[in-house]
Amino acid sequence: MKNNFIAAVLAVTMTGMIACSKDDDHGERKLELMFEDNTYQLTGVAKEENGRLLVNYPRWSDIYQYAVVITNGKTGKTPYPDVATNQWSHGLSGLNKWVCVQSVYFDKAGTLWILDPAAPKLETIQGNGAKLVRMDKQSNTIARTYSFTPILADTSYVNDVRVDVERQYAYLTESKGGGIIVVNLADGQMRRVLQAHYSTISDPSYKFIIDGRELMKDGKPAKFNSDGIALTPDGNWLYYKPLSDDKLYRIKTEHLRNPGMTAMDLESQVEDLGHFTTTDGMIFDEKGNLYMGDLQGYRIVKLDSALRMTTLVKDDRLIWPDSYSIADGYLYISCSQIQKQPEYNNGVDKRTSPYTVYRIKI
Numbered sequence: 001m002k003n004n005f006i007a008a009v010l011a012v013t014m015t016g017m018i019a020c021s022k023d024d025d026h027g028e029r030k031l032e033l034m035f036e037d038n039t040y041q042l043t044g045v046a047k048e049e050n051g052r053l054l055v056n057y058p059r060w061s062d063i064y065q066y067a068v069v070i071t072n073g074k075t076g077k078t079p080y081p082d083v084a085t086n087q088w089s090h091g092l093s094g095l096n097k098w099v100c101v102q103s104v105y106f107d108k109a110g111t112l113w114i115l116d117p118a119a120p121k122l123e124t125i126q127g128n129g130a131k132l133v134r135m136d137k138q139s140n141t142i143a144r145t146y147s148f149t150p151i152l153a154d155t156s157y158v159n160d161v162r163v164d165v166e167r168q169y170a171y172l173t174e175s176k177g178g179g180i181i182v183v184n185l186a187d188g189q190m191r192r193v194l195q196a197h198y199s200t201i202s203d204p205s206y207k208f209i210i211d212g213r214e215l216m217k218d219g220k221p222a223k224f225n226s227d228g229i230a231l232t233p234d235g236n237w238l239y240y241k242p243l244s245d246d247k248l249y250r251i252k253t254e255h256l257r258n259p260g261m262t263a264m265d266l267e268s269q270v271e272d273l274g275h276f277t278t279t280d281g282m283i284f285d286e287k288g289n290l291y292m293g294d295l296q297g298y299r300i301v302k303l304d305s306a307l308r309m310t311t312l313v314k315d316d317r318l319i320w321p322d323s324y325s326i327a328d329g330y331l332y333i334s335c336s337q338i339q340k341q342p343e344y345n346n347g348v349d350k351r352t353s354p355y356t357v358y359r360i361k362i
Contacts, residue, residue, distance in 0.1 A: 029313050029360050034332065035071045036354035040064065041341075045334040045357050046104035046112065047327035054080060054112070055334060055357060059100040059120040060341075067098030068114060071357075081140040094118045094129015095145065103323065107163040111137060115172065117158040122176075124154045132161060132170060132183065146170075146183055151192050153177070160281060160323070162231040162238070169257060171229060171238050173200075178225035180240065182256045193256060193263070199240070199249040199270045200226035206245035208278060210296050210339050215244070217343055228282040230290060239273075239290060243280055248273040276309060277301055280338075283324040283331075285362060291331055293321035300333065300360065313360055319353070330359040 034053060040063060044056040053071045057064065066086045069077035079086045088097035099118035106112055111134060118129030128149045136143040148158060152174070159175040163185070170183040174192065178200035183190040194200050202223040208215045215222040224243035231238055231253070239250045255261055255269045279292035290303040291312070299314035300321060312331075322336040334357050340350040 029362075031313060031315050031317060031333075031358040031360055033074065033356060034359050035357040036074055037077075037356075038354045040066075040355070041336060042334055042355045042357070043336045044101070044103040044105075044115075044323045045325050045332050046106050047325040047330075047332045047359075048106055048112075049110060049327045051327075053332070053357070054104045056101040056104045056114070058102050060122060067101040067116075068104060081135070081142075085142075088127070088129070090120075090126065092127055094125075094127030095131070095147065096142065097127070097129065099126055099129040102158070103160050105161055105163070106325065106327070107165050109165045111135070111163075111165075113161055113163060113170075115158060115161045117156070119155075119157050122157060125149075125152065125156065130156065130158060132158075132172065134185075146185070146188060146190065148181070148190070151181070151190055159227050160229045162229050164231060164235040164253065167235060167253075167257070169253070171231065171253070171256065173226040173229045173240060175225050175227045175243070178242070180226065180229075180238070180256065184257075189259075191259065193266055194226075194251075194270070197267055197270065199247075199272070200242065202242035203245040203247060208244040208296075210278075215339055215344055222344060228279050228292070230282045230284050232284055233286050233288055239282065239284075241279070241282075243295075244278060246275045246278050248276050273307060276303065280321065280336075281323040283326055285326055285331075289362075291324060291326075291362070293318070293324075293333075295320055295339070300331070302362075312362070317353075317356065317358070319356075326362070329361060331362045332357060332359045 040057050042055045042057050046054045056068045066079040068080045070080050088099050100120045101116045103115040114133045116131050118125050130148040132146040134144045157176045159173045161172045163170045168185040172181040179192050179195035181192050227243040229240045237250050238253050241248045250271050277294040282292040288305045298318045300312040301309050302312050303309050319335050319337045322334045325332040342349045
């Protein structure tokens with residue numbers, strides 16, 4: 001990357017940090033509770049324009065009921081698309097069942113996508129079930145399944161997805177080994193790129209301090225690789241980042257779609273945008289504003305097209321803001337409380353409030 005570009009990025013990043021410190025929008029927007037679950041840990045949220053609100057639950061522990069549900073009021077839920085699809089058990093094929101769903105997503109055409117890394121308890125892929133599924137809007141049945149079996153190791157965990165409706169491509173993050181998966185939705189061809197590149201691997205020197213201490217697992221600092229992913233409204237840029245550091249990266253999607261580019265060619269096209277927040281998910285609105293969480297600061301921030309960062313809301317209820325969806329003029333936010341899980345607290349479950357979905361006017 002050229003020096004003048006780095007200087008420009010640093011300048012706007014510093015401007016963003018200054019703007020953020022002012023908390024310009026803090027207090028003007030309030031969280032509105034849309035759904036809560038006192039028992040089961042949710043991660044993903046997808047809101048249909050003028051329609052349904054869906055959440056998903058990964059199979060991360062034995063406290064588990066359904067993978068995907070349609071919510072009904074603050075606490076009601078109906079398994080989606082039916083009970084049978086949610087009833088997978090060890091030894092069964094995972095191709096037509098939800099095994100361990102991580103993300104649900106509505107693209108801008110209103111099509112629902114369900115991402116199933118199929119790795120219960122974040123261990124290994126089961127039943128050849130790692131897949132991206134497109135649902136049929138009319139029948140609420142599986143329209144097409146894109147299996148990741150040909151390109152992923154059993155230890156992989158596909159995490160989040162964005163779909164370019166016009167070009168018919170999907171982009172996904174793999175959060176264990178680090179990398180981006182590119183899927184041609186028309187012919188089903190896929191490849192994994194930027195595997196273990198510095199932009200998809202959490203900075204080993206970054207201390208992920210949350211709730212006053214560094215997040216630890218098994219006596220070592222907890223590290224989460226490429227996770228959050230966002231596609232600009234024109235589909236020209238893919239933004240992504242590791243979870244457990246504050247760096248943000250982007251790359252032109254034309255390069256990702258070009259199978260003739262070598263690994264070295266692609267790596268040379270990655271742009272380092274600088275330091276912002278530790279976020280899990282992220283999402284663009286139609287105006288080109290990027291919304292991210294701040295896991296350490298219990299807030300939601302907005303980056304404009306010049307990378308100026310402002311605080312949208314800061315609230316103690318934002319316990320690990322996880323995934324995002326935009327519909328009806330609102331940003332929907334799921335809170336998964338990951339830092340309170342037993343494996344990050346010497347076996348003690350520190351959850352004291354429900355898993356939740358909020359929304360905020362944008």
